[in-house]
Amino acid sequence: MNRRLGLAVVAVVLLLSTAGCLSYVTGGGEVSDERLDREPAQPYSWDTDRDAQLTLHTTDEVQAIYRVDADQRLRLYQSTGLGTEGPLDISAVRFQYANGTVISGTELRDTPDGEVEQTPDEVYVTAPADGQLAFSADATPRRLSLPVYVEGSYEVILPEDYRIDFFLFGNTAPRGAASEIVDNQVHVRWAEVTGPMVVVQYYLDRDLYVFGGAVVLLSLIGVGGLYYYRRQIDRLHDVRVQMGLDTEEDDDKK
The missing domain is CATH 2.60.40 (Immunoglobulin-like)
Known part of the structure; x- marks a missing residue:
């Protein structure tokens, strides 16, 4: 099996070499x-x-x-x-x-x-x-x-x-x-x-307008994401306060 594989590799190399020389x-x-x-x-x-x-x-x-x-x-x-x-x-x-x-x-x-x-x-x-x-x-x-x-x-x-x-x-x-x-x-x-x-x-030339629009869109998405993230944190804090979980922390701050 190994011998056949070796012969096949040699044949491919010779074929490529011959093709290169012929070219x-x-x-x-x-x-x-x-x-x-x-x-x-x-x-x-x-x-x-x-x-x-x-x-x-x-x-x-x-x-x-x-x-x-x-x-x-x-x-x-x-x-x-x-x-x-x-x-x-x-x-x-x-x-x-x-x-x-x-x-x-x-x-x-x-x-x-x-x-x-x-x-x-x-x-x-x-x-x-x-x-x-x-x-x-x-x-x-x-x-x-x-x-x-x-x-x-x-x-x-x-x-x-x-x-x-x-x-x-x-x-x-x-x-x-x-x-x-x-x-x-x-x-x-x-x-x-x-x-x-x-x-x-x-x-x-118009690629700049496309690029500028993409930058503005990504910026708006980023700002919107930060706003949404902040709102979720505030909402979670309100829930914790209502459940009395943040009472001690609020007292310490006072």
């Missing part, structure tokens, strides 16, 4: 043409003057634009938990040359100097020339967290009606960010970011 040999799966050339949810804002601009039109997807140099290779990855990393699930890849010409993700991959290569741990994208690289990726609602793929000036644009000011619900990292509201969207800016992560935690 590395095959490159962990290619980024499909459909994903590379997918239309972005909103047009990319190529006119940014930042080295990196991260725009959230919705809470579950980020549009990233990075200023890159010719032959610059970006390693796009994300944390998958327990200290491990996995490839960033990119789509709608576009590249804009310095002269304004925009090419799709498959066209970038097919250029002599361009590259889009996925491994089990990351996606490598190599810029074919000086310009801007744009792509879309999934985002965690109300918390944007991305590694710093490109160092320099950063800007994060939040969806409409979302804010970062209230310290319990809002936060930014690294420190030193400046923010302003433009057309009901918060713009968070850093003059220089060198890593390792850019994090913006944000909340819906």
Whole structure:
């Protein structure tokens, strides 16, 4: 019985090891043409003057634009938990040359100097020339967290009606960010970011009213509970007096 169990464990370990090695040999799966050339949810804002601009039109997807140099290779990855990393699930890849010409993700991959290569741990994208690289990726609602793929000036644009000011619900990292509201969207800016992560935690503006209402309600419940508790104590004292149980105590107080 023990021998069979041992053989089964060895077989499972070998199977997992073989699968892992195979994934590395095959490159962990290619980024499909459909994903590379997918239309972005909103047009990319190529006119940014930042080295990196991260725009959230919705809470579950980020549009990233990075200023890159010719032959610059970006390693796009994300944390998958327990200290491990996995490839960033990119789509709608576009590249804009310095002269304004925009090419799709498959066209970038097919250029002599361009590259889009996925491994089990990351996606490598190599810029074919000086310009801007744009792509879309999934985002965690109300918390944007991305590694710093490109160092320099950063800007994060939040969806409409979302804010970062209230310290319990809002936060930014690294420190030193400046923010302003433009057309009901918060713009968070850093003059220089060198890593390792850019994090913006944000909340819906009306959440504060819900939070305030909950605090008031809990306060009223607490006050009501204390009042009820005090009334019960007074009533119990009156009953004890009527039964003559607290007579001696009252006499001592006199």
